[in-house]
Amino acid sequence: MKKALTLALTLLALMAAPTHGIAREHATSTNTAAAAKSVSKGKAHKPASAKKKKKTLAAKKKAAVKAKRAKRIAAKPVSLQQLMGEPYNGGELTLRSASVLVVNQGTGEPLYAKNPQMEVPIASITKLMTAMVSLDAGLPLQEEITISSEDVDRLKGTGSRLRLGATLTREELLHLALIASENRAAAALSRAYPGGREAFVEAMNRKAAQLGMHHTRFVDGTGLSSYNRSTAADLVKLVDAAYRYPLIRKISTTGSYDLTLPVSQHMRHLAFNNTNLLTRKEDWEIGVSKTGYISEAGHCLVMQAQIAEQKVIIVLLDSWGKLSRIGDANRIRRWLEHTTTGRMASRNGKASV
Numbered sequence: 001m002k003k004a005l006t007l008a009l010t011l012l013a014l015m016a017a018p019t020h021g022i023a024r025e026h027a028t029s030t031n032t033a034a035a036a037k038s039v040s041k042g043k044a045h046k047p048a049s050a051k052k053k054k055k056t057l058a059a060k061k062k063a064a065v066k067a068k069r070a071k072r073i074a075a076k077p078v079s080l081q082q083l084m085g086e087p088y089n090g091g092e093l094t095l096r097s098a099s100v101l102v103v104n105q106g107t108g109e110p111l112y113a114k115n116p117q118m119e120v121p122i123a124s125i126t127k128l129m130t131a132m133v134s135l136d137a138g139l140p141l142q143e144e145i146t147i148s149s150e151d152v153d154r155l156k157g158t159g160s161r162l163r164l165g166a167t168l169t170r171e172e173l174l175h176l177a178l179i180a181s182e183n184r185a186a187a188a189l190s191r192a193y194p195g196g197r198e199a200f201v202e203a204m205n206r207k208a209a210q211l212g213m214h215h216t217r218f219v220d221g222t223g224l225s226s227y228n229r230s231t232a233a234d235l236v237k238l239v240d241a242a243y244r245y246p247l248i249r250k251i252s253t254t255g256s257y258d259l260t261l262p263v264s265q266h267m268r269h270l271a272f273n274n275t276n277l278l279t280r281k282e283d284w285e286i287g288v289s290k291t292g293y294i295s296e297a298g299h300c301l302v303m304q305a306q307i308a309e310q311k312v313i314i315v316l317l318d319s320w321g322k323l324s325r326i327g328d329a330n331r332i333r334r335w336l337e338h339t340t341t342g343r344m345a346s347r348n349g350k351a352s353v
Helices: 029-040 052-074 123-136 170-179 184-190 196-210 232-240 245-253 324-336
Strands: 098-106 110-114 145-146 165-167 256-263 266-273 286-295 298-306 310-319
Touching: 052 324, 098 232, 098 324, 123 170, 123 184, 123 196, 123 232, 123 245, 123 298, 145 184, 165 170, 170 184, 170 245, 170 256, 170 266, 184 196, 196 245, 232 245, 232 286, 232 298, 232 310, 245 286, 298 324, 310 324
Parallel strands: none
Antiparallel strands: 098 110, 098 310, 145 165, 256 266, 286 298, 298 310
16 A cells, blocks of 8 residues: 555544642641740741652642543543444453554554544654654665764663664664664664754654654654654554565564674673564564653554454554553454454445544
């Protein structure tokens, strides 16, 4: 399918109702007497420390975010039969991800949707676009690039197994960015782009516009910034486009990747495992894979896979736990394999994404 998938499915994202608490102070007669005694001795009460107030505000904010995410995850999903006005007679599919979209890649039909238009941070899913822009430039894959201090993550402070001064080829950096989600690898790819990082990010957003990803914005090539935002509907288009790149298909679905790198002044053989453990499962036929995580985005996973005799694209965003996205993917596969809805390639009156 050469043309990009177009969006026809729209769901309203649920908003978490704000909660308010009223703090009450209780003073006992003993405390009052103690306060009076303290004042009489010239000792004034100390106000609540700024550190304690900051901690309290942070806790409230965290609780509010958790409540909002819980409501998103509890949002009622929509199956293809429901979209077409037919009741779904199979078992209910309950997922832990806040935003989900499953699409038949060949027809563009949405098979399952849950908050597909909700704009959220997408973390390292960004690296799929990083890979496409790098390959579009036609730069030599065997060109060597040296990791520098400019590639260090100073936003989130994440670590890396790539030491400063390590030299890798562009192809090796693509492997590490897509398989192990190595941030320094992605940062080096964007830095080594003609015109530098600013030109690279412009190319990313230009590519997104060409793909019809109208609710997507990129600000870096790593996904570390929470301002890299998109929707599940737009990411279906991203995965579909990435599937057209044979090298991205090959790299992103590789279960592990071995490389010899300098470590503590010695060359050492290192193994980098794919962050999507499903790529190491023989019972999964995956064409494209990428995971992502930052605290603002939650755990994310996008895949192209062959399930129930059809090619599907799965987008899972803002899942609660590291393994929840894997659990959701397995639940979706079983649902597609055991329901009539999942086996349909096309239907009259179909909706397209």
